Amino acid sequence: MKPGVHEGTGFGSNQGLRLEGKIFAMVVRGALVAKLPRAQVDALVDAAQGTRFVVGGRQMKEWVVVPLARKRTWAKLVEDAYRFAQD
Secondary structure: OOOOEEEEEOOOOOEEEEEOOEEEEEEEOOEEEEEOOHHHHHHHHHOOOOEEEEEOOEEEEEEEEEOHHHHHHHHHHHHHHHHHHHO
16 A cells, blocks of 8 residues: 555545545446546547546546456556545
8 A cells, every 4th residue: 555545435435545535546336436637537538448437417527437347457547546646
């Protein structure tokens, strides 16, 4: 586990990772949801590697949903989200 990272819940009761109390990655209905820079989210969506995370009908610009079928990319995306959370 990285320094300052704690396991807990994401939004609601979803399993997630937090840095200094801020959620940066979680699993929602079997998919990874990660907070990343908007340009990276846009690139993942444009490449059909993920979709935008929607909360209450609102698309979150810095959150991407990456399905279980792309699980091999999750570790890198969680690392990217961790670095983004440090800023």
